[in-house]
Amino acid sequence: MTSSQKVSVAGMGCICACGHTPESAFEGALRGEAYFAFPVNRVESTYTSKFPVFMVPPDICAAKPADMTFSQFFFIEAAKQAFEQAGISPRQLSSKRVGVVVGSSVHPSFHCFEIYKRWKHHTLTAQDVTGLKNYLATPLAPWVSRFFGFKGPVQTVVTACASGTDAIGMAKNWIETGLCDAVLCGGTDEISESPYDGFIRLLVSTPQKCRPFSKDRTGINIGEGAAALLLVNADTAREFHLPCHGYVLGYGNACDGFHPTAPDPQGTGLQQALTFALRDANVQPQDLAFVNAHGTASQANDSAEAVAFRAVIPDVAVWGSKGVTGHTLGAAGAVEAVLSLQALNKCILPATVGFTMADEKLGLTPTMQTVPIAKRVAVSDSLAFGGCNAAIVLEACDAA
Amino acid sequence: MLPKLYVNGWSCLVGDCSAENFASFMDVRKLRRAETVSKNVLLCAFRALEQAGEKRQEKSGWGISLAMGAGALGSTLKFMDSIIEDGDELSSPTAFASSVHNSTALLLSLFLHIHGPCVVTGQLDSSFAGALLTAQQFLAKDMCRQVLVAITEDVNPLLMEQVQRDPHVFDPFMYQPSCPPQRVAGVFAVSAVPTEATRFVLDDFQLSATADVASCTEPQVSVCSCAHTVLALKQQLETQAPFVFHEQFAGSVFDCKGEPYVRP
Numbered sequence: 001m002t003s004s005q006k007v008s009v010a011g012m013g014c015i016c017a018c019g020h021t022p023e024s025a026f027e028g029a030l031r032g033e034a035y036f037a038f039p040v041n042r043v044e045s046t047y048t049s050k051f052p053v054f055m056v057p058p059d060i061c062a063a064k065p066a067d068m069t070f071s072q073f074f075f076i077e078a079a080k081q082a083f084e085q086a087g088i089s090p091r092q093l094s095s096k097r098v099g100v101v102v103g104s105s106v107h108p109s110f111h112c113f114e115i116y117k118r119w120k121h122h123t124l125t126a127q128d129v130t131g132l133k134n135y136l137a138t139p140l141a142p143w144v145s146r147f148f149g150f151k152g153p154v155q156t157v158v159t160a161c162a163s164g165t166d167a168i169g170m171a172k173n174w175i176e177t178g179l180c181d182a183v184l185c186g187g188t189d190e191i192s193e194s195p196y197d198g199f200i201r202l203l204v205s206t207p208q209k210c211r212p213f214s215k216d217r218t219g220i221n222i223g224e225g226a227a228a229l230l231l232v233n234a235d236t237a238r239e240f241h242l243p244c245h246g247y248v249l250g251y252g253n254a255c256d257g258f259h260p261t262a263p264d265p266q267g268t269g270l271q272q273a274l275t276f277a278l279r280d281a282n283v284q285p286q287d288l289a290f291v292n293a294h295g296t297a298s299q300a301n302d303s304a305e306a307v308a309f310r311a312v313i314p315d316v317a318v319w320g321s322k323g324v325t326g327h328t329l330g331a332a333g334a335v336e337a338v339l340s341l342q343a344l345n346k347c348i349l350p351a352t353v354g355f356t357m358a359d360e361k362l363g364l365t366p367t368m369q370t371v372p373i374a375k376r377v378a379v380s381d382s383l384a385f386g387g388c389n390a391a392i393v394l395e396a397c398d399a400a
Numbered sequence: 401m402l403p404k405l406y407v408n409g410w411s412c413l414v415g416d417c418s419a420e421n422f423a424s425f426m427d428v429r430k431l432r433r434a435e436t437v438s439k440n441v442l443l444c445a446f447r448a449l450e451q452a453g454e455k456r457q458e459k460s461g462w463g464i465s466l467a468m469g470a471g472a473l474g475s476t477l478k479f480m481d482s483i484i485e486d487g488d489e490l491s492s493p494t495a496f497a498s499s500v501h502n503s504t505a506l507l508l509s510l511f512l513h514i515h516g517p518c519v520v521t522g523q524l525d526s527s528f529a530g531a532l533l534t535a536q537q538f539l540a541k542d543m544c545r546q547v548l549v550a551i552t553e554d555v556n557p558l559l560m561e562q563v564q565r566d567p568h569v570f571d572p573f574m575y576q577p578s579c580p581p582q583r584v585a586g587v588f589a590v591s592a593v594p595t596e597a598t599r600f601v602l603d604d605f606q607l608s609a610t611a612d613v614a615s616c617t618e619p620q621v622s623v624c625s626c627a628h629t630v631l632a633l634k635q636q637l638e639t640q641a642p643f644v645f646h647e648q649f650a651g652s653v654f655d656c657k658g659e660p661y662v663r664p
Binding site: 045046047100105108109110111113115116117119120129132136137138139140141142143145146150151152153154155156157158159160166170173174176177178179193194197198199200201202203251252253254255256257258259260261268269272276280384385386387388 | 402471476493500501502510518526527533541558609650
């Protein structure tokens with residue numbers, strides 16, 4: 001595919017525990033520094049002093065308007081960064097077909113916990129009714145589109161922890177098939193009671209810091225945040241003299257059909273998703289600088305991923321970034337795409353924070369220190385409950 | 401160029417399935433832990449596939465595009481109930497796992513033996529329109545040859561109570577006083593090229609953010625369930641006549657055209 005046909009990243013934004021911009025998040029990943037909340041102060045749970053999470057720092061959260069959820073706020077802030085980096089305002093794109101695809105898990109579910117609790121106790125207030133109306137009026141992607149004044153197609157992807165990767169892949173396809181000239185895409189999620197308690201009750205969360213791909217890994221730390229990418233076709237990039245911060249070359253998706261919460265141990269669906277993404281990108285495994293793994297540090301996830309990597313992309317460097325972001329659920333794939341593009345553009349691959357010792361059963365050792373990279377292409381994958389797998393192929397910007 | 405969608409089979413269900421409905425498709429005991437909303441859409445999928453002439457056990461070449469307006473609501477409420485009633489230390493992990501949107505998609509892929517692409521859309525009333533768009537993209541990018549476009553919706557008791565108090569604001573369809581609230585499921589089997597089973601063609605899709613942004617400064621809540629779209633579309637298909645379809649949602653509009661398929 002020539003650069004005149006490729007879907008380029010005109011701008012990106014990111015807010016998560018390790019930074020509040022793409023630059024600072026990548027710096028945080030390099031230094032292994034992040035806001036690790038212990039005890040957790042934003043959810044009501046008896047577990048808050050037992051199970052830590054990666055959170056967006058309070059000084060960033062303090063700017064959240066009262067009429068937005070954290071998921072909405074994180075995504076809007078990330079999107080504003082993306083437009084700023086692209087050097088264009090949403091209004092300037094008004095003559096274009098601009099779509100919005102956002103992946104999330106908490107906002108699109110009926111997780112109105114406090115309202116529901118009051119309803120159960122027959123103490124619903126007028127403010128709660130207004131809250132319900134707002135919930136019904138703000139399906140995520142249409143709301144984001146309306147916020148920026150776009151008129152193109154809208155889609156809220158809810159394939160759980162694969163949502164962010166799916167959103168970017170689908171946005172790329174929307175442009176390639178001519179549905180849109182530009183798409184604002186990404187993922188967003190927030191710490192809330194249901195996933196916090198739910199992962200603990202499933203015995204997936206760990207009271208320690210997560211250790212991706214380590215022999216002594218004990219589980220996941222959930223996290224929160226958002227990442228947004230402004231993808232554009234070549235004509236739009238030319239017309240508005242937009243910068244290029246990389247390309248989205250390929251997208252693959254396949255389901256295991258195996259188990260509600262565990263991946264297929266053979267990583268069958270992931271193998272298929274990776275294979276399709278590489279084919280879509282016209283990229284060979286040997287072209288890859290690295291794979292940004294889902295790497296949640298759960299026994300089952302890391303094991304299935306290792307099998308799939310050995311089968312489809314053997315000998316490719318594996319980087320896990322959840323040791324600095326936590327598992328940001330529906331935002332994870334988007335946050336990791338932004339971190340991966342930063343790594344490609346800066347030609348350095350960070351260490352896998354949290355990794356302690358190799359697990360011989362996995363047959364892979366993730367990055368243990370920051371290393372220079374020469375290749376221009378990487379793949380990022382996500383696995384989700386229900387056996388949904390997604391992968392995207394990313395390329396460095398031309399100047400890298 | 402985006403492909404037309406050739407509709408090769410469809411099935412809708414208002415209310416709940418029964419164990420007997422599955423007798424000719426599978427061992428129903430395997431569904432004993434499945435949520436009702438998931439079983440409803442699985443039954444529709446079996447019927448739509450049958451109508452589409454798909455008889456293979458392993459359905460290679462198929463993808464799934466599932467719409468769930470508010471997710472797996474029954475399980476979400478069950479999980480919140482278990483926290484409220486039993487405390488979070490005794491909350492139900494099973495209910496949490498089932499509350500994830502993908503749990504319904506899993507049931508379809510597991511029992512229909514579909515291992516192709518699978519995406520779930522959840523944006524309240526416009527979810528089904530989004531799922532149709534995704535199916536079209538799967539086909540345009542050759543990610544699969546046929547797609548099950550599915551929707552399943554639960555009833556929200558909290559919203560239902562509010563609707564009865566304030567029917568002009570909330571969903572005028574599922575929760576009308578004259579229409580008892582019921583679960584709704586539907587599945588359309590579609591392809592980018594006609595098959596021997598093709599009966600209808602859908603074209604000219606548009607799912608766009610509401611054009612008049614100024615009019616959206618106040619929240620617009622027309623319907624809160626994507627079930628409305630699937631039932632309206634089914635009704636159109638059953639007329640066996642060309643139609644133009646238009647629906648207005650909270651913040652977006654959906655348009656498409658349809659006509660009976662005439663075999664060349």
